[in-house]
Amino acid sequence: MSGFLAVDGLRVAYERDIEILRGVDLGIEAGGLAAIIGPNGAGKSTLLKAVAGLAPVVGGTTTFLGARIDGLSPPALRRLGIAFVAQEDSVFPEMSVRENLRLGGWVRRKERAWLDRRIEECAALFPAIVPHLDRRAGLLSGGQRKLVEVARGLVAEPKLLLLDEPTAGLSPAMVRELYRQLARLKQAGISILLVEQNVREALEVADHVYVLAMGLNDVDGPAREISRRLPEIVQGWLGRKMSGLVA
């Protein structure tokens, strides 16, 4: 497995004796972009949350840059350079967009001049939010708020960005804007692990794709290969659904 991020045999249970992830493996190289796809309820969000320190891990190991990180708190993970953008709307509506972005740089809050500059830089990645920097975030559309959340995740200069269904609810134009930026971030050396329902878009931007089903690895491989095999893979999900194995 990779020396950058390696997940081995990960098991998660929200309730005793009910394992949602039942031994999942995943690796991502420095500067890589990996996508996790799979049917509803497969455990995709749970996998991302577990890496972000937000799900109850009951087994397996996760290493980041060679050190064990399973069991670390979300703030400790942020300090190591792991940013997580949740699927749920997490913008503070009463605060301005700028203040929301400032929260993303909390770990470096004492470097005021740097942080002011960094906020402008991250906002500039998403031109749709620049005119709104000093408006209340609650006044923005759902799509604009999602871009604010991604920008906020980038403020502290993470090494690894975890994105949970970032395109859910976005207009086609915003999906394109987001994916254009993800491709640029990848070129700039940021590693990205994302969960996507928007399978076609994910396959275009990812270099490696993990397919999860029922809390286990189904298949994984280079995006081009998964793209070619997609009809057969989806057929497999449908087959399991028909036989009552998938929710």
Ligand SMILES: Nc1ncnc2c1ncn2[C@@H]1O[C@H](COP(=O)(O)OP(=O)(O)OP(=O)(O)O)[C@@H](O)[C@H]1O
């Ligand atoms: N906090 C929680 N407590 C208990 N069960 C949970 C919790 N979060 C998720 N689950 C359950 O874990 C399973 C996997 O959920 P998860 O959200 O990880 O799947 P997913 O593959 O991301 O699905 P979707 O594509 O529908 O978002 C589901 O059966 C879900 O009901």
